[in-house]
Amino acid sequence: MSASSRKPAVAPAPRGRVTVREVAKAAGVSMITVSRVINTPQQVSPATLERVHAAIDALGYVPNLMAGALRLSRSHLVMVLVPSVAGSLFAGMLTALTESLGAKGYQLMVGQSGYDMPREDALLRAIIGRRPDGLVLTGVMHSPQGRQLLQASGIPIVETWDTTATPIDMLLSVSHQEIGAAVSRYLFEAGKTRQAVLSGDDERARLRADSYVRTAIELGLPEPVVLHLPAPTTHAQGREGLRALQRTGRDVDGVFCTSDLMAAGVITEAMAQGLAVPGQLAVIGFGDMDFAASMSPSITSVHVDGAAIGAKAAEMIAARANGQRPAKAVVEIGFRIAARESA
Amino acid sequence: MSASSRKPAVAPAPRGRVTVREVAKAAGVSMITVSRVINTPQQVSPATLERVHAAIDALGYVPNLMAGALRLSRSHLVMVLVPSVAGSLFAGMLTALTESLGAKGYQLMVGQSGYDMPREDALLRAIIGRRPDGLVLTGVMHSPQGRQLLQASGIPIVETWDTTATPIDMLLSVSHQEIGAAVSRYLFEAGKTRQAVLSGDDERARLRADSYVRTAIELGLPEPVVLHLPAPTTHAQGREGLRALQRTGRDVDGVFCTSDLMAAGVITEAMAQGLAVPGQLAVIGFGDMDFAASMSPSITSVHVDGAAIGAKAAEMIAARANGQRPAKAVVEIGFRIAARESA
DNA sequence: CTGAAAGCGCTTACAG
DNA sequence: CTGAAAGCGCTTACAG
CATH class of the missing domain: 3.40.50.2300 (Response regulator)
Known part of the structure; x- marks a missing residue:
C-alpha cells in the first residue's frame, strides 16, 4: 500500500462552500477558465463567458480573496491604526482613505491602538500577520522593537499626524x-x-x-x-x-x-x-x-487637513505597491488657525 | 523529459519574506514543530522551544495569518459595516466590538457603507470574499439579492440598530x-x-x-x-x-x-x-x-446602549463560530429618554 | 517529543 | 480560446 493511498492526513475543511471547482464543473470548463472569467474576461469567448456567469450566479459563488491574496502575495488590504474610531478628529482622514483606496481597488481595515502607539508586539504581529499592502500609523513609532518589526516586514508604511527625523518608511509630517x-x-x-x-x-x-x-x-x-x-x-x-x-x-x-x-x-x-x-x-x-x-x-x-492626509497616504501606498518609489518619502502637511469669534 | 522537470509553471512570489520553512531550517527542526511552537507550545520540549524561539526572533518571523486562515477556514476576522466611521453615534458599539472581539481572539475590520444599506453587490462581495468569521450590519438588509448572497455565504450575521420580522440570521433589535x-x-x-x-x-x-x-x-x-x-x-x-x-x-x-x-x-x-x-x-x-x-x-x-450592542454582537458571533446556536437569535435592545434641561 | 504529506482555494506561464 | 500542474504559507491526524 503506497503512502499516497492513505486516508487524507487532514480532515477536510467544512464543505458546502462553493469554490472555483464547483463552478467549473457546473459550467463544463476548467478552473482556469473560471478564474479568467473573473479576472481577465476579455480572454474568454462570449459563449463561455455566458455559461460561466450563469454557473456563478446559480451557485452564488463569491471568490475567496484570501486564497487569491496568498497566491499573489497581494492582499489588496490597507490597515490604518487610529487611537480611537470614536473621536472625530481622524474622521476626515478615514473617509478620504476609504474613498481613495477604494478607487484604487484596496479595502481599508481600521484598527484601534489606544492613545499611545502600542509598545507591545501583539497588535503589530496581528497586523503584519495579515500581510496588508500598506499600513498607515497615526503618530510615529518610537519603540525600537516595533520599528524593526515593521521595517523587516517590508510593508509600505506611512506615519502621520506627527513628525520625526527618522521615519520608518514614509511620513506625512504634522508638527x-x-x-x-x-x-x-x-x-x-x-x-x-x-x-x-x-x-x-x-x-x-x-x-x-x-x-x-x-x-x-x-x-x-x-x-x-x-x-x-x-x-x-x-x-x-x-x-x-x-x-x-x-x-x-x-x-x-x-x-x-x-x-x-x-x-x-x-x-x-x-x-x-x-x-x-x-x-x-x-x-x-x-x-x-x-x-x-x-x-x-x-x-x-x-x-489640519485630514482629508489631504488620507488621500496622500493612499497615493503613496498605491505607488509603492506598484513598485514605484514616491517622489518624496516625507511630505509636510501644515496647518492653519481658523480665526473665529472665540479668540 | 518528464512533465515535472519543467521549469515551474509560475514565477515564484517575491522572496525574501521569512516563512516557517526558513525558521525550521535555522532551528534544525521540521515546519510542523515550528507551527507547534507557535500554536501548541505545551507539545514541544523546552530545549526545542528555546531553539525555535531563537530562530523566530533572529529572523523576525511573523506567521502569515491568511495562510493559516485558508488552511483552517477560520479568518479570526469580524467585519462591521457602519454608515460612517465619522459620526460618533456608533462609537460606543465599535469600541465594545473591538474589545469584546479582541478578548476572544478576533480582529475587527470596520467598513463604511454610506447612509443606506448598499444595494449593489460590490461591497458585499468584497466582504464575503474575505471570509470573515462574522459580520455586523448597521441596519437591516432589504435587498433580496443582498440577503440571499449573505445567507448563502454561511457567515454568522448580526443585523442591528433597526428591526425586522425577517432577519437574515441574528438580530439586535432597535425600534x-x-x-x-x-x-x-x-x-x-x-x-x-x-x-x-x-x-x-x-x-x-x-x-x-x-x-x-x-x-x-x-x-x-x-x-x-x-x-x-x-x-x-x-x-x-x-x-x-x-x-x-x-x-x-x-x-x-x-x-x-x-x-x-x-x-x-x-x-x-x-x-x-x-x-x-x-x-x-x-x-x-x-x-x-x-x-x-x-x-x-x-x-x-x-x-440607545451601543456598548451593549457591540458586546452582545461579539458574543453571538463567537458562539456561532464555536458551533453553538445562541440562546436567542433575536434580542431586544431598547432605549430610554435621558431627561435633561432642554425638554 | 518529532516529522511527511496532503490540502485550504486560488492564479499564471506555457502548450496546444 | 482553453487547459494541467505547481505552488502561495500554513496546519493536523497519524506514525514512530
Whole structure:
C-alpha cells in the first residue's frame, strides 16, 4: 500500500462552500477558465463567458480573496491604526482613505491602538500577520522593537499626524511643536498675556502643550498654567477644566484646548459663569470640527487637513505597491488657525 | 523529459519574506514543530522551544495569518459595516466590538457603507470574499439579492440598530418606530403640542420621524412639520433647520432632532434669537452623545446602549463560530429618554 | 517529543 | 480560446 493511498492526513475543511471547482464543473470548463472569467474576461469567448456567469450566479459563488491574496502575495488590504474610531478628529482622514483606496481597488481595515502607539508586539504581529499592502500609523513609532518589526516586514508604511527625523518608511509630517507655538503667538497678538492650556495626556497633545508653554515664556509672558486630562478629551472635561484652572488662583485670559470638544466645554462653562468670550477669556481649540464654525460664539481652532492626509497616504501606498518609489518619502502637511469669534 | 522537470509553471512570489520553512531550517527542526511552537507550545520540549524561539526572533518571523486562515477556514476576522466611521453615534458599539472581539481572539475590520444599506453587490462581495468569521450590519438588509448572497455565504450575521420580522440570521433589535412615538409622547406630556421634527434623510432617521408624526396625530395634535436634511446631520444643519422651520410660518414649541449634533445646533440658534429653551422651545436629540449631558442647557436625548450592542454582537458571533446556536437569535435592545434641561 | 504529506482555494506561464 | 500542474504559507491526524 503506497503512502499516497492513505486516508487524507487532514480532515477536510467544512464543505458546502462553493469554490472555483464547483463552478467549473457546473459550467463544463476548467478552473482556469473560471478564474479568467473573473479576472481577465476579455480572454474568454462570449459563449463561455455566458455559461460561466450563469454557473456563478446559480451557485452564488463569491471568490475567496484570501486564497487569491496568498497566491499573489497581494492582499489588496490597507490597515490604518487610529487611537480611537470614536473621536472625530481622524474622521476626515478615514473617509478620504476609504474613498481613495477604494478607487484604487484596496479595502481599508481600521484598527484601534489606544492613545499611545502600542509598545507591545501583539497588535503589530496581528497586523503584519495579515500581510496588508500598506499600513498607515497615526503618530510615529518610537519603540525600537516595533520599528524593526515593521521595517523587516517590508510593508509600505506611512506615519502621520506627527513628525520625526527618522521615519520608518514614509511620513506625512504634522508638527505639533509648530502648532503649539503658533497658538501662543496668536493669543499674544490678540493681547492675551495670561495664557493657560488644557491638554489631553496623549503624546501629541503634550507636544502641542509643551511648545505652547515654551513659546509663551519666550514671548516674555508668565509661565502658562498647564492641566493634563485623560484622552480622549470631552466637553465635560472642558467645563471642569476651566473650573480647575480657576481654582489654581491664577488669572487667565487665554486658553488653548487641545481638542474642540474641550474648547466647547470651556466656552459653555465661561458663559454659564457670565464670563465674556473672547473679551475676558479667549479660547482656541484643535481639530476644527464641523461644529466649531457653527457654535455661538464660533470657535477659533487649529485646522489640519485630514482629508489631504488620507488621500496622500493612499497615493503613496498605491505607488509603492506598484513598485514605484514616491517622489518624496516625507511630505509636510501644515496647518492653519481658523480665526473665529472665540479668540 | 518528464512533465515535472519543467521549469515551474509560475514565477515564484517575491522572496525574501521569512516563512516557517526558513525558521525550521535555522532551528534544525521540521515546519510542523515550528507551527507547534507557535500554536501548541505545551507539545514541544523546552530545549526545542528555546531553539525555535531563537530562530523566530533572529529572523523576525511573523506567521502569515491568511495562510493559516485558508488552511483552517477560520479568518479570526469580524467585519462591521457602519454608515460612517465619522459620526460618533456608533462609537460606543465599535469600541465594545473591538474589545469584546479582541478578548476572544478576533480582529475587527470596520467598513463604511454610506447612509443606506448598499444595494449593489460590490461591497458585499468584497466582504464575503474575505471570509470573515462574522459580520455586523448597521441596519437591516432589504435587498433580496443582498440577503440571499449573505445567507448563502454561511457567515454568522448580526443585523442591528433597526428591526425586522425577517432577519437574515441574528438580530439586535432597535425600534425606531417606538422611539419616535415615545419622543412625541414625552413632549406632549411636557405640554408641548405644536411639534416639529428635523430629520436626517437616512432610513432609520426617517422611521423615527414618521412614527413621531403619526403619534402626534394620534394624540390629537396638529400634524408636525417635518424637515428632511442630508445625513450625516450637523450642528450647522440644526441652526439652519430651526430658521427653515420658522420660515414655514408654523408656530412650534417642541422639536425632535434625529441627532444630538442637530439638537445642539437648534439650541444654539434658539439662544442666539433669545428664545427660551425649553420654555418657548423644547428640544430633544438622539444618540445621547457625551456632550449632551454637559452642555448648557443640557440636552434631553434618546439613549440607545451601543456598548451593549457591540458586546452582545461579539458574543453571538463567537458562539456561532464555536458551533453553538445562541440562546436567542433575536434580542431586544431598547432605549430610554435621558431627561435633561432642554425638554 | 518529532516529522511527511496532503490540502485550504486560488492564479499564471506555457502548450496546444 | 482553453487547459494541467505547481505552488502561495500554513496546519493536523497519524506514525514512530
